[in-house]
Amino acid sequence: MFNLVLNSPRGTFDIYGNEIKYRDFIINTVRDLFDIFNFEEIITPAFEYTEVFSKSIGVSTDIVQKEMYTFPDRKGRSLTLRPEGTASVVRSAVEKKMLSSGSLPVRLFYIGNMFRYERPQKGRTREFWQIGVESLGSGEPMLDAEIMWLLDEIFFKLGFKNLELNINCIGCTSCKESFTSRFKKYIGPFAGDLCTDCKRRLKENPLRIFDCKVSQCLEKASGGPKITSFLCTECEDHFEKVKFFLKSLSIKYKISDELVRGFDYYTGTIFEMTSKELESAQNALGGGGRYNKLLKEFGGPDMPAIGFAIGLDRTIMLMKELRIEYKQKKGRIKVYFISTKRPDDLYSLKILKILRDAGISCETNYGTKNIGNGVKKAGKKGFKLAAIIGSEEIKTRTVSVKDLNKFKQYNFNQAQLVKKIMELTGAK
Ligand code: AMP
Numbered sequence: 001m002f003n004l005v006l007n008s009p010r011g012t013f014d015i016y017g018n019e020i021k022y023r024d025f026i027i028n029t030v031r032d033l034f035d036i037f038n039f040e041e042i043i044t045p046a047f048e049y050t051e052v053f054s055k056s057i058g059v060s061t062d063i064v065q066k067e068m069y070t071f072p073d074r075k076g077r078s079l080t081l082r083p084e085g086t087a088s089v090v091r092s093a094v095e096k097k098m099l100s101s102g103s104l105p106v107r108l109f110y111i112g113n114m115f116r117y118e119r120p121q122k123g124r125t126r127e128f129w130q131i132g133v134e135s136l137g138s139g140e141p142m143l144d145a146e147i148m149w150l151l152d153e154i155f156f157k158l159g160f161k162n163l164e165l166n167i168n169c170i171g172c173t174s175c176k177e178s179f180t181s182r183f184k185k186y187i188g189p190f191a192g193d194l195c196t197d198c199k200r201r202l203k204e205n206p207l208r209i210f211d212c213k214v215s216q217c218l219e220k221a222s223g224g225p226k227i228t229s230f231l232c233t234e235c236e237d238h239f240e241k242v243k244f245f246l247k248s249l250s251i252k253y254k255i256s257d258e259l260v261r262g263f264d265y266y267t268g269t270i271f272e273m274t275s276k277e278l279e280s281a282q283n284a285l286g287g288g289g290r291y292n293k294l295l296k297e298f299g300g301p302d303m304p305a306i307g308f309a310i311g312l313d314r315t316i317m318l319m320k321e322l323r324i325e326y327k328q329k330k331g332r333i334k335v336y337f338i339s340t341k342r343p344d345d346l347y348s349l350k351i352l353k354i355l356r357d358a359g360i361s362c363e364t365n366y367g368t369k370n371i372g373n374g375v376k377k378a379g380k381k382g383f384k385l386a387a388i389i390g391s392e393e394i395k396t397r398t399v400s401v402k403d404l405n406k407f408k409q410y411n412f413n414q415a416q417l418v419k420k421i422m423e424l425t426g427a428k
Pocket of ligand 1: 084116118123124125126127128129130262284285286287288309310311312313314315
């Protein structure tokens, strides 16, 4: 016997009951849209060699500095639970040589759990689920617009109305370099007012100051030069086209100068879908951008790419807060099965098999043989029909079926049972 009370680890949660219904609704909705936009699923391991994340996300980012679940395996190799999905997809696309010219751009989506050692709070946990897409091998600005169109469409189809699509362009390596040197000059004199993390960021990677959750640091950073003023002609032209395509698609967006996103691999267009209803530190439901150098950094071809990730749990949380209902898939017929003659009532078992063979979902009233209690249980569990079998039904080879909404009861012959249930539910 062990007497420990075991809780799930801090920052993790169990998903069951109602949450599963929201989750299924979201996943069904996105899968349908991924099909329409023609993205194929990829499933990568939940852990990778640590370098997959540290090199791509960037050694000076918060994720790599303090949030990764990193551990040696039994042979001493350093492994990390994935904190995000893009690096693994890129690793896989390069390793599995998916990037042959005939198949470009490769369009992939994933649904997976991610792990970050963060301070747990509302909308922020240590294990969470993301739905992401990656399009590898095209640099066309129309693709940027198409990817944001997909993001916008997902939230529209889920029933959200007042979300904000924030976009920015952080340029190519040379734009980033010229901005960084100017920004460093600007922020240097404020070094004393910055938090300890930002003092380090100032030395290692000043752009990361924009990720800081301390409002004073963010205010100082936002008051400085804007990255969009440092774009080269090519990046500026690309961004103008992206905005033009978004307008042509009637997608509303807001230019957000402070948006930099927390990973080093981003280049060019970046974006985030936010909600005013969420606290500012956790107000993003999803985000992404271009990462035009990452494939090459992974030893793959020098090809541009773009993607985004949506937080599944945060989306569920906001749906509940805004009272956005999940729509259930047109389900199968469900019948609650009440037999008063168990345990050795083979007639009931036979009927149960007939119904299930016909694709009707059945649950049996284990635990009670009382019809009244069985009917109550059926109602509580959301069943609209109950099939009742007692001595009389066994004798006459029939089944009584109770319509729990209309409070009507019928008696059907065994041979006609499936057909009659279909008629009752309007399925035929
Ligand atoms: P990121 O990969 O940081 O751009 O995150 C993309 C989305 O994942 C965010 O907009 C959130 O919805 C979600 N997300 C990120 N981190 C967490 C977390 N710690 N807990 C819950 N959701 C998260």
